[in-house]
Amino acid sequence: MKKTRSLFLSTLILTGCQSQSVAFHEPSAEKSIVRSETTALASSLSNQRTLEILAEYKKQDPVEWGERVTGVKNRFITTNKEIALTFDACGGPHGSDVDEKLFTFLIDQQIPSTLFVNSRWIDENTGLFQELAAEPIFQIENHGTNHQPLSVNGRSAWGIMGTSSVNEVVQEITQNQDKITELTDKKPSLFRSGTAYYDDVSVNIANEIGVEVVNYTILGDAGATFSRDQVKDALIAASPGDIALLHANQPASETAEGLKLAVPILKKKGYSFVQLKNQNLQ
């Protein structure tokens, strides 16, 4: 309990600052993502390795596009009644808030969870991010640098422009990879793109960089738009090995309320909650 209070003391401060900074920072959030291949080599890879990836993949044309692309993992193999709750923190002008009700509930109930965190959300909530990363119940993974669909040729999803070259795919993964590693001393092993869209070439590039690409089997809150009953109904329909996708950055949503309804029902059914770490992803 002590830990929870200290977390939310800083959360309140950070959230207070954050609403202001979101308003003031909006224009700069859309910073240019166009970088030349020679100036933006990823530091989590050696320059040599980055150049090899650029050379190898820029000749390849993607044949698949979407959320269910070859190589994307959507569930994990288990013989137990286990499911994984994953929460995206997307960042950006309308996505850098903190769902305190949600984090309070997860910590109070000690529910192991996996957080996919975007670089922009980390920038707006750095202190809180480090506190969350220090909580054993939270596994921190990579939700991209600019929150873009992962494409080698600029395809978009849900009106969000995707990356448009092999180099941009590499940067979208590695810049946030480096940020998280620096702040937490732990290197993410999983990646989920902004919008959860990919082409097949980009998924292979992610694997080359050393991250598995993880989507979901349960659409837990539909971009934080579900009512609490819709969240509850989506979650309680879980089967062993399901991965639920929800959001931790929309405090006005009913995600936390739906989760609070679903967790006791799932526990009664014999389910437990696991992180994605060391799971056999499929």
Ligand SMILES: [Zn+2]
């Ligand atoms: Zn997101």
